[in-house]
Amino acid sequence: MSKVVVTPRSFAAHSDEPMQILLRNGCEVSLNPYGRIMTKSELVSMIGDADAIIVGVDPLDREVLERAERLRVISKYGVGTDNIDLRYAEERGIAVTVTPGSNTDAVADFTIALMLASARKLNEIDKACRQRNWSKRTTVDMHKQTLGLIGLGQIGKAVARRAAGFDMRILSFDRFRDEAYAAQHGIVYTESMDEVLKEADFISLHLPLTDDTRHLIGRAQFALMKETAVVVNTARGGLIDEEALFEALHTGRIWGAGIDVFEEEPPRNTSLLELDNLVIGSHCAASTVSAIDNMGILASQNLIRYL
Structure with a gap:
């Protein structure tokens, strides 16, 4: 036995x-x-x-x-x-x-959910409504915006298919290109990750964590993003420098973020838990x-x- x-x-x-x-x-x-x-x-x-x-x-x-x-x-x-x-x-x-x-479909669904929740400030609106504050909050759109996928594997492709329903323009940076799939689904490969970071309204990470990808997104990368950018990570904690993430959100350098994975879970930097423009998951994107x-x-x- x-x-x-x-x-x-x-x-x-x-x-x-x-x-x-x-x-x-x-x-x-x-x-x-x-x-x-x-x-x-x-x-x-x-x-x-x-x-x-x-x-x-x-x-x-x-x-x-x-x-x-x-x-x-x-x-x-x-x-x-x-x-x-x-x-x-x-x-x-x-x-x-x-x-x-x-778990491809479950993670892709959750990725889109984090994008919408971050863009439309659902955390903040829900919190205010529970306090009987019915004031309106102006938020940003997903429809017809630019989605940047860092990594276009199975989950990245599934996110792209869902984003097509929002009429989004889709950019991707990946070392390994599936040109046929990109052509079929209207995805444009960029020559550098920086191009995605500068142009995208929504940036979603779909990479493994390796020595090469650890802290792939840090202060220099956040500095390239639009002030209305939303960053989502349902891949692996450690892809984003969490100190740099806190600074970018706390100072309004970017609009918001949806993060399901952290280097330590719960995150070591407890200041992240106090941010209204961060939607947090408990590494639960695949939990359907x-x-x-x-x-x-x-x-x-x-x-x-x-x-």
């Missing part, structure tokens, strides 16, 4: 199929008992004799993996692998799998019933395939 550790708290929350896949294949399953992201020491205590793990954003660095002597497969519940030491996993011959496409079911089923199938 193979021992499997499962850390995502939403695993099999709405459908028992992900769990049944594991049980039907003779797995002994240990679930995250903490109701939150696990610490390194907590992971070490659970995976010492595990054959496989289904992991969310819990830290699987070398220090943790060295203690998992029997581990054969890491099945990522999602697609981002910045919490996993891929190099060490490869050295050990530990397979690493992801669940591409399982369908996406959770899809991720769980695919993560379990990937794990069994490799075991």
Whole structure:
């Protein structure tokens, strides 16, 4: 019998199929008992004799993996692998799998929701109305504005399809171009990221977190943006320098931001929590019933395939 550790708290929350896949294949399953992201020491205590793990954003660095002597497969519940030491996993011959496409639509929907909420100041309006303040607030449009996508992978493309319904002009910067898709959907690739930052009314990030992309958006990049710009990040915390983000929002350098991912969650800079022009998510863009079911089923199938 193979021992499997499962850390995502939403695993099999709405459908028992992900769990049944594991049980039907003779797995002994240990679930995250903490109701939150696990610490390194907590992971070490659970995976010492595990054959496989289904992991969310819990830290699987070398220090943790060295203690998992029997581990054969890491099945990522999602697609981002910045919490996993891929190099060490490869050295050990530990397979690493992801669940591409399982949460694409959920994240794309949430991205659009953050754009609208930020542009139309829904936080501020809702707060005022609860205080019986019915005064009008002038906001900015999404319709026929320019959307800049930094990264045009599956989720970026899904956001672009939704933005077409707002008659938006769409720009994108990506090292890897899908010219056919761009041509079909009227997306214009730019030669530099700076072009997107200068021209776009809405800027949405859809990149993995790597050494090259860490703090990709900082003070210099915010300085290029329009004062009416809205920045959205549903990709990975760390793509944006959070000190620079606070300054840009606090001083009115940009209109607003919708941020679902932070370097630490909750964010280390608690001043961010006090800003009315920041709409905050709890890393929940992928948390819909369908996406959770899809991720769980695919993560379990990937794990069994490799075991």
